[in-house]
Amino acid sequence: MPDSNSGSASGDGLCQLIRLNFSGAVIHSSNTLFAVPIDLNIVATFPLLESIFQSLIESNTHSEAYEYFAVETTFPGLDGFYDFRFVVLEEFGENVIDWTICDRTTYYRQIQADQQKNNEAKLRN
Amino acid sequence: MLSKKIILTGSLGVGKTSLFNQFLYQRFDEKYLTTIGVKVDKKTVMVNGRELSLLVWDIAGEIKQDKVPRTYFLGSSALIYVFDLTRPTTYSNMLEDLKYLKMITPGVVIRVIGNKIDLVDLEKLNDILDKVPATIDFTTSAKTGENVENVFFSIGEELLDNA
Ligand SMILES: Nc1nc2c(ncn2[C@@H]2O[C@H](COP(=O)(O)OP(=O)(O)O)[C@@H](O)[C@H]2O)c(=O)[nH]1
Ligand SMILES: [Mg+2]
Numbered sequence: 001m002p003d004s005n006s007g008s009a010s011g012d013g014l015c016q017l018i019r020l021n022f023s024g025a026v027i028h029s030s031n032t033l034f035a036v037p038i039d040l041n042i043v044a045t046f047p048l049l050e051s052i053f054q055s056l057i058e059s060n061t062h063s064e065a066y067e068y069f070a071v072e073t074t075f076p077g078l079d080g081f082y083d084f085r086f087v088v089l090e091e092f093g094e095n096v097i098d099w100t101i102c103d104r105t106t107y108y109r110q111i112q113a114d115q116q117k118n119n120e121a122k123l124r125n
Numbered sequence: 126m127l128s129k130k131i132i133l134t135g136s137l138g139v140g141k142t143s144l145f146n147q148f149l150y151q152r153f154d155e156k157y158l159t160t161i162g163v164k165v166d167k168k169t170v171m172v173n174g175r176e177l178s179l180l181v182w183d184i185a186g187e188i189k190q191d192k193v194p195r196t197y198f199l200g201s202s203a204l205i206y207v208f209d210l211t212r213p214t215t216y217s218n219m220l221e222d223l224k225y226l227k228m229i230t231p232g233v234v235i236r237v238i239g240n241k242i243d244l245v246d247l248e249k250l251n252d253i254l255d256k257v258p259a260t261i262d263f264t265t266s267a268k269t270g271e272n273v274e275n276v277f278f279s280i281g282e283e284l285l286d287n288a
Pocket of ligand 2 (some may be wrong): 141142143158159160183184185186
């Protein structure tokens with residue numbers, strides 16, 4: 001398991017880059033938000049990643065980036081809101097997936113508070 | 126183990142998050158909390174003696190389905206289109222929504238769910254069902270749990286049949 005203790009809302013605004021190979025193993029991680037050991041397969045640890053992993057592999061390298069905003073994870077320690085971005089590319093002859101995770105907790109909590117008021121008003125009508 | 130992605134979609138406040146919480150955690154909250162992005166979790170179910178891992182996506186509600194980002198549908202095997210039996214605005218756009226969803230996710234299993242059945246009595250239900258423009262697969266209550274597992278189970282069955 002990746003080390004969840006190092007992840008917290010104190011990483012707000014920071015981004016972490018994790019590079020995976022097509023088997024789902026970590027080739028590189030900046031460990032900015034949480035620590036992940038090299039070679040560990042983390043696909044099953046993140047259900048969002050698990051759901052799209054096969055599609056990412058089947059997509060063309062250098063295709064568009066796949067982006068997911070305001071992701072709530074079930075991973076202990078990553079308990080805020082995160083933007084996920086996946087890019088599939090070929091590096092030194094190997095196909096890899098670059099996954100960027102940005103902690104945007106403060107920003108999205110504000111958005112959520114605003115939308116909460118709006119939506120409550122809509123639901124009353 | 127075989128795993129399949131399922132998305133809960135439909136208008137604001139219909140009970141997507143509540144169905145997600147009921148199915149994944151057997152939990153219900155009367156208090157509404159706006160979903161702003163996406164949450165994904167998984168649950169293993171036994172379908173006809175086989176284990177199947179369901180990866181369930183709870184996404185922010187959009188009034189019209191063509192406002193939902195396309196990347197959300199990547200890799201999905203099934204869609205649950207939820208509406209609120211007590212609010213006609215949540216099913217008035219249903220035909221257009223379903224047509225759109227079928228177009229962008231060809232071959233995907235779709236279930237149409239009328240939620241909050243605990244709030245309607247039988248007589249009223251028939252009135253409502255007459256007005257709903259498409260065939261409903263299940264009426265559910267995220268509050269009492271009625272039919273919630275059945276929705277996912279029926280999807281699991283169809284996915285395994287197709288597998
Ligand atoms: N009585 C009743 N209330 C429900 C049911 N499902 C959801 N709700 C309530 O409806 C509101 C909106 O639910 P939510 O799950 O957030 O809807 P979403 O916007 O589609 O995710 C909340 O206040 C829930 O408690 C249900 O089956 N029965
Ligand atoms: Mg919701």
